[in-house]
Amino acid sequence: MAAEGQQHPLKIYFYIWALLFVFSAASYGTDFLPHNAFRQGLILLFMILKAGFIVAISVRMAWERKALIWAILGPPVVLLVLIGLMAVEGDYTELSRLNFFSPSLAPAGHEAGHGAEAAH
């Protein structure tokens, strides 16, 4: 069992620490931009950069063996399918909500509700 601990020079951690600070400041800075696709692109960019450095360096994934890397990073790929499906179905959910839950657009549901209340 070759379970020797990893050892790395401190320098790389200070470097990554500083980088994470820069990316955090940059993503905080996006809040001063107007809401548009450019802002959302920057939010995603800094998020992915930060997440990538944390996964690769902070938790030392970059120095692990492939068996562990794939066992941990592989399964979350299916989550992308879930996110994709929910994003695609968003307009359907919105239609359903407009049909059934919007106060101004759902007279049928409201009448039924009032009828039930009157019966009390």
Added chain:
Amino acid sequence: MAQEAVSAADAQQAGWETIVTDWSSDKQTFRVPWGKAMMWIFLLSDTFIFTCFLTGYMNVRLSTTVPWPNPSEVFGLDVFGVSVPLLLIGIMTFDLITSSGTMALAVNFGDRRDRGRTAALLFMTAGFGALFVGMQAFEWTKLITQEGIRPWGNPLGASQFGATFFMITGFHGLHVSAGVVYLSIVAMKVLRGDYEKKGYEIVEIAGLYWHFVDLVWVFIFAFFYLW
């Protein structure tokens, strides 16, 4: 021949015993301490939970029929009469990044078996974590008492805002709180010298958890507060 060996083993064992035999044979997939592999698998399951929360949030926000409250205003703070957007959340983000750095250093000094510095850095990390939870408590108090935001509705717009906010940040805050306790216990054990013989892997395993909590915040910050 192999077939014969299997049937010979089968003859001696029955039912559940065969299952134990098959799974406990001397095989090892992950060449890391078992505690580290277990922590990775726990964090993997946690990834699924947080992704489900964030995906649910995405869906209700995509399909909202009334305006979504602007987080940058909701979470703004007045500093000397000037309203700074998202200030508290920005400070919380930097606090967590700082703690992430002290945690990485603690793991590093753990590798070098430097007892004093490892314990000191672990206590510092736990302290930054406690500070984070404190700021979150302040944020929640402000939102509940001043803005009137509830899990079932709020005066600013979509009622799902409160539901997803309390669910997601609450679950993250719970992780940070648990992490503070966990890190404090590990730090005390380091100080006591418990790991001098056993090795300092536990510090690295605690580090995995702490960095994960930081990682989740990156996504919450991007999708809930900035988007």
